Amino acid sequence: MTSVGVLGATGAVGQRFIQLLDGHPDFDLSVLTASPASAGERYRDAAKWRLDTPIPDDVADITVRDTDPDAIPDDTDLLFSALPSDVGERVEPALCEAGFVVSSNSSNARVADDVPLVIPEVNADHLELIDVQREERGWDGALVKNPNCSTITMVPTLTALTQFGLERVHVSTLQAVSGAGYSGVTSMEILDNVVPHIGGEEAKMETESRKLLGEFTGDGVSWLDATVSASCNRVPTLDGHLENVFVETSEDVTPEDVAGAFEDAPTLDLPSAPDPLVEVFEEPDRPQPRLDRMLGDGMAVAAGGIQETDTGIQYNCLAHNTIRGAAGASLLNGELLARDGWL
Template sequence: MDKLRVALLGATGMVGQRFVKLLENHEMFELSVLAASPSSAGKKYQDAAHWCIEGEVPEKFREMTVVKADLENVKKEDNVDFVFSALPSDVARIVEAEFAKAGIPVISDASAYRMEEDVPILIPEVNPDHLELVKKQSNRGWRSFIVTNPNCTSNVLILALKPLQENFGIKRVIVSTMQSLSGAGWFGVTSMAIIDNILPYIKNEEEKVEREAVKIVGEFDGSKIIPAEFKISASCHRVNVLEGHTEAVFVELKSKADPKQVIEAMKNFRGRPQELNLPTAPENPIIVRMEADRPQPRLDRYAGNGMSVVVGRIRSDTVLDNGIKFVLVGHNTIRGAAGNAVLNAELAVREGYL
């Protein structure tokens, strides 16, 4: 098939740079428009982007001129089939709706529309059926739709929880996160604040995790999402790690399971992207490590090209009834952001939404 032409809104930020790398040689999508803030518009991409991820700015995009991230300027540049959005939430709230209203689908990493009743928060291995919810957005007068990513912390957590929910049921979850610096962006945390330190508070992060989880794992009844009934408590911390979120997870299951059963459930877990052999889908969404000292962000964040969640230290918990506890690592700007959005778009194409 011919490649779909795509614009990227918020192309110069850290997540935007991940999109650029992932789309450099994508077999389904041609990145034809790079859009960003007014201060970046008019500049060559290599000059506008403060490149801060591994490798170089892809050659094919270096000389591309950045345009302002709005409907008018993107349409002037190219007649794109859809857009990816890595915009800040306050900007996304306005701009993404303009595109959807004009008939241009939006695959978004922004939080602006996540908790809207008619907008899916999609993890393709977890809730691909929620994609059907976009049909409800026509009631807004939109000619197209918005699909959102979860928060990066929610994303990797829920992917690990999905086989437990499927096989044993979940009553409650307690999670303590150790989140990397890249989650705050290049200018997000000053060096003097994080060196020799851990920051015990990330604004709005715990609330996002607790709200999003029950929506994502909820049941779609054909017209709305019925939130999952389990309870979740999150405590989120910023640590001096460049990339890769680490989470200590404690789960009370509905039915009893020993660590060996949990390990097998996680190892055997596959989702719709694996069935469809989507280009960005990892062969194993969850990789289980048996070593006592794994996973570690430095060693495990690029598992599955950054799209797999690595789980280890799976053991029984004696405080919770039917308790299981484990540690996970996931790449926050690949699986937790740009990679998940690209996978969402691939799924939407194969399921006939794009």
């Protein structure tokens, strides 16, 4: 078994990591870290557990450690990071320098030149950037990122359409409140309301998607040469980001072509990988968050409403933002790192 830990284990994404790692066939969760205020406590006492399944028995009594390289056992093979980005920016490089491999959900360094930003079904070859990273930074460890929760909803569908020559993409998102964390949006802000702004979200979608769809060149990534623009909105659903995507391609395509490309999206033989990756609905009113966010145990992307427009193709897509869009994405990257011998 591979020994793993969770950084930032008491927060919302940290809790989701613990839930997803419970009973994992390859990973043994033995290390939990949090802020100094929680260090030294049993996990059951340090975390205000908010998920709909109980804290796993073998995790509840683990003593929480400080998020510091000196506090983590040297034989920990892989660390999953649910740290806030300001903490991750400081702590993750120190952990990598100390020899740890970190699969991180934090937003810091996602578009850094030598940091792999990976969706395993999309661009697994970008892990080769680890060699560049280690040479440039002198690390024995490594830092790998998964993209933003809204980006990861859209990009698997865009990957399927690259064969038709992507030229322009516009996306308008309807994002669940859990994407802001438990205390991120108050009930007075979101009930009977839509908030047409999510700070930094649009820039993340516009940059991360082009890096993910770029080509690994041997010493870096050549980003996709296409225009991506985003409009991001917070809506009063609990989980599941729904997105309206408008795509222009160099080739003429039909809705049938698009549906077929989605259905042919690749799958992987990894414990957390869904099959199919993209579930296609013929109904014009699907996917919907409440009905479809748990497809593939929350790791699949749902697509539907595919239709022609005056300029190209429009469709809707949906993914569970704290599973596929956060902890599950990082977990899948960890499984890829283990399978391909990077640990």
